[in-house]
Amino acid sequence: MGIDKQGNNKDSFEPGLNIMGKVTVFSEGCRGHLGKEVIKKYKLDNNKSPQQYGIGFKEIWEIPEDQHDEGLVMHTAGWPLDNSTYGGSFCYHAEKNQVFIGYVIGLDYQNPYLSPYDEFQQFKTHPAISKILKNGKRISYGARALIEGGFQSLPTMHMPGALLIGCDAGTLNMPKIKGSHTAMKSGMIAAEVINEYIINNVSLSDYEIKFKQSWIYNELYKARNVKPSFQWSLIPAIIFTGIDQILFRGYLPFTLKHQHPDHESLIPAHKAKKIEYPKYDGKLTFDKTSSVYLTGTNHEADQPVHLKLKDPELPIKYTLNEYDEPSQRYCPAGVYEVDKTEQNNPKFIINAQNCIHCKTCDIKEPSQNINWVVPEGAGGPNYSNM
Ligand code: SF4
Structure with a gap:
């Protein structure tokens, strides 16, 4: 429902007209394109810990009945990642002989x-996982950034005429890898406050008060020290998390801070160890092209590239030399390539039509040079059952 300039409600609008509303609620999910802008514009993250993100992968498999155990839930941490990299997996045996398997990497x-x-493809080759998937068929693939900063990174969630809710704000409970319930609750609180705002003219800042009075605040408070403890590497973090979560139930009398935003964490390529990944076998592990095919991704042809480079020269002039252009590897859809056909004239290629809208490039690009904007024509992945 919108309200026009005369204050009348309008059920439908012609394209090109302004839609005026008393309150706008930003709820675009993790790293919202608009949410990012309003956080910056209104300095909503002032005095907060830098926001943290992960990239999450998920595949759905149909497996033989004798390998299926409906209701079985498995979570792992670590392998194949090294001990200094934050990540872990989930494996849920769902109905109809399906398995939902995924991996999240900080x-x-x-x-x-x-x-x-x-790393995710390699994870599936672990004997404990490959025996579940053996002779099965992969039917879906998807990837999406997750917001992981939690309690200490929550921005101020109100601004003039607007509220920021759900993963656009960062209400995911990271240790549980669950955010639907908290996102829904933040939306319910927003609805109550907007109702009061319209009827009784209360301030939108009441959203913060009601949020603090709700179970959502307490849940995020108790989970707050898990993610930042992984800056000490896997084993110390697991020991600390055991003490924090089991002995103190999340009420240790201090709050750990996140050290820096994710785009600042890469070390230069010349100081880093190269990683050679095994070839895909087409049974458990697959290339990016066949994975993107399963997402049903489609963008209207001939539209402007929706991955905007602030400086088009930077990928070749700086990022390639300094970091061996990491977008070639962090993009889960193979959108970015460096064409070295001409030895002295490498070219940065953006295959925007393959983009599955995970937002990783917008987050991880070391110079924040890539800006993900909404493509034309509602294009993007067409996930089913994910
Ligand atoms: S281009 Fe960016 S948003 Fe699109 S799939 Fe690749 S990393 Fe994700």
């Missing part, structure tokens, strides 16, 4: 040669 990883996509 985007604060340091090695520019790391390929999150290939």
Whole structure:
């Protein structure tokens, strides 16, 4: 429902007209294109810990009945990542002999040669996982950034005439890798406050008060120290998390800070160890092209590239030399390539039509040179059952 300039409600609008509303609610999910702008414009993240993100992968498999155990839930941490890289997996045996398998990797990883996509593919070759997937069929693939900063990175969630809710703000409970319930609750609180705002003219800043009075605040508070403890590497973090979560139930009398935004974490390529990933076998592990095919991604042809480079020269003139252009590896859809056909004249290629809208490039590009904007014509991945 919109309200026009005369204050009348309008059920429908002609294209090109302004839609005027008393309150705008930003709820675009993790790293919202508009949310990012309003956080910057209104300095909503002042005095907060830098926001943190992860890239999450998920595949759906149909597996033989004798390998299926409906209801079984598995979570792992670590392998194939090294101990200094934050990440872990989930494996859910769902109904109809389906398995939902996924892997999440913190985007604060340091090695520019790391390929999150290939780490996930390799994860499936672990004997404990490959025996589940053996002779199965992969039917879906998807990837999306997750917001991981939690309690200490939550921005101020109100601004003049607008609220920021759900993963656009950062309400995901990272240790549980669950955010639907918290996002829904933040939306319910927003609805109550907007109702009061319109009827009784209360301030939109009441959103923060109601948020603090809700169970959502307490849940995020108790989970707040898990992610930042992984800056000490896997084993100390697991020991600390055991003490924090089991002994103190999340109420230790201090709050750990996140050190820096994810785009600042890469070390230069010449200081990093190159990583050679095994070839895809087409049974458990697959290339990016066949994975993107499963997403049903489509963009209208001949539209402007929706991955905007602030400086088009930077990928070749700086990022290639300094970090061996990591977008070739962190993009889970193979959108970015460096064409070295002409030895002294490499070219940076953007295959924007393959973009599955995960937002990783917008987050991880070391100079923040890539700006993801909404493509024309509602294009993008067409996930089913994900
Ligand atoms: S181009 Fe960016 S948003 Fe699109 S799939 Fe690649 S990393 Fe994700």
